[in-house]
Amino acid sequence: MLRCIAVLDGSIDPFSLVQANVDGAREAGATVRNHCRVASMELEEGAVVRVKALDRRSGAAFSIAPEVVVNAAGAWAPQVAAMAGCEVAMGLDQGSMLVADGRLCGAVVNRLHPPSDGDIAVPNHTATVLGTTSRPAASPEDVAPSHDDMELLLRETSAMLPALRHCRVVRAYGGVRPLPGEGGRGVSRTFSLITDERAGNLLSVVGGKLTTYRLMAEKVSDWVCQALGARAGCRTRAEPLGPPADEAGGSVALARLRRKYGFKAGAVPLTDQRMLCSCEQVLRAEAQMVLGGPDALTLSDVMRRTRAGMGYCQGLDCALSLLEMMAEAGGTEPLASLTEFLEERERGQALASDDQLRQEVLRRHVLRGVYGLGERE
Template sequence: MSTDPTVLVAGGGATGAGVARDLARRGVSVMLVDRDGLASGTSGRSHGLLHSGARYAEADRDSAQECLRENRILTEIAGACVRETGGLFVRLAEDDADYFERKLEACKAAGIETERLNGEEVRELVPNVSDEVVEGFRVPDGVVYPSRLVAANAADAEAHGATVAPDAPVTDVTVAEGEIDAVEVGGAIDETVRPEIVVNAAGAWAGRLAKLAGATVEMAPSRGVMVAVEYDDLGPVLNRCRDPDDGDIVVPHDGQVVLGTTSVPVDDPDDYERADWEVERSVSECAAMLPSVADAPTVRTWWGVRPLYAPDEAGTDRRGISRGFAVIDHADEAVSGLVSVVGGKLTTYRWMAEVVADTVCDRLGIDAECETAVRNLPGADDPDRLDEFVERYGGANPTDVDVVDPSAAPTDSRVDE
């Protein structure tokens, strides 16, 4: 590397790649690094739902409205990185009718477009749905292919002058007189770099990276399993309309559906149990909505770890932790030049990146507007080009390996069997 970057972004998931793209488009010198291939952490091990906001509507209207806005933006700029499928919330006979009404009204209050359906109308839309479904409503959910999305963001960052380096872990951070002084980057970079600002976008691993600099980020990660099974022509995303629980979502792919998920606290996002009961429960609960998935052949199974931020977390049930995000300036801990972005959702990655980029530009005295909401991602309308980007930055991840390269057999490093 001939020149130290002004900003080092550590973490090559959706948010980190989004930050690199945003800053590079504003003319900032950026280096994006990740210890593995891009999107190999939480982003590429999700269920791939492009949220409409409906899941959060009654509990967190602000998050719901963020999801809705970003859903619409991604639909415009991301092309074949996303898929417009629509979504459907369904109530089974055993589910709380009052909750259904609250959810529906909350969606309307948040500005989420809905259409109420009776049981027969649901069955016309999804012919194999359970006979126990008594009603439902449509929402504008969709599907996101994170390997493509992250790679396209990285490619755009690189096209605007950024350095993008997968397989380049941050191994140490030196702080001198209360400011970031140097960062040791191994692997593909294998150098000491001296950025003015480090953006910690390491997701579930953000606490570890912060600790290298003597700062603190209180993460409360939880694991969840996803199971892809053979299934043709589901159509919309299926959500069970009840309090969030295991096995309450079915996400359509071409010739497959992804069933999920569970929520189990973990202490170490690299070393945790992959329990058979999670697979069995997710399949059986999803089968309550779509019975035929119970006997469908399993294509792949994988776990992801949610990067939940909970500085006041005391209990063990992490479903109630906010899916909002936080941007932390560690100058208050005498680590000036370190900015962490934690929490959030894949759907809102671009907005998270914009807020971080605004923060960084304010610190650098740069007056430049964000362009990422109105500029199409490169390759958006060319799936082959998107997939070339994916291979450039480390290959496809479990969430969308079937879409990025349907003929590829997932490797042990990316799929948990």
């Protein structure tokens, strides 16, 4: 390492950001349906007149008669557009990431060179996210990190953070970047709004990245207003996603909740401070707050809101307690929900050697012997 340069940078919690957008949309009058997918579209005279959808949990079908349709399905945008007989050109680029146990840096650490594999480490709550790679993807479901990619990420990021050589990598995961044209690391991260005369009230938005998503939302909102003949200025750039948290006073526990939930920290019933997830220091009160909302339908939903199950043991310790709370709240099938949650956690297990390998063997015995899950393929 020759030199270091400090720059103004930041990071976000992706799950909290998504939930903040959902909450903001609902507060503005939107109806939000979780765990649903578009099944088909019906057209009449060059416009989408009906969208048929399916609730993936209950299997129930329902339909919507839209005035306009916005296709913001990311890597699945071509498939959604095809339901209306339209085409969207897109390249898919797979990126892998690792999650190391422990917050190993206080700010984002990035190599100062042209973008390449394994050049960034991002602190996130009690963990450090290491990324990323760039490989062509065959489909939106082609997200599983390869063993070679995991080894490359650990080797390259350890050069920036030597402490990684002594840390446990608790999880590996991947995602697909929807990029214009053929895709690839060198492709511009600009975005496009695509229309097609075969379905004149359908708008597809593709490309872009996190740092431009609010601008994308503004451009889409302007198009929708024009299509509906509405005269309204877009407030996206001016309005924050919820008011800021009140930082004044309170206990250490309340300060931690403010960092996680912002202005909603006050909704956590601190009368119940029993621990639910010791790895991530999640209180049962936090799960109670989330279960009281409309979006916590599965164990994974609660995990994304509270971080229960994201820590060192990846849910082995807290899954049953959380499932008990969900069963008491009603609306869940215990065995199916538990199996889905633990199998998803198991798929993300990463590199293991020495003590980590012994821990992984113990995990698999617990999954098979206690939870009744089959061996990972």
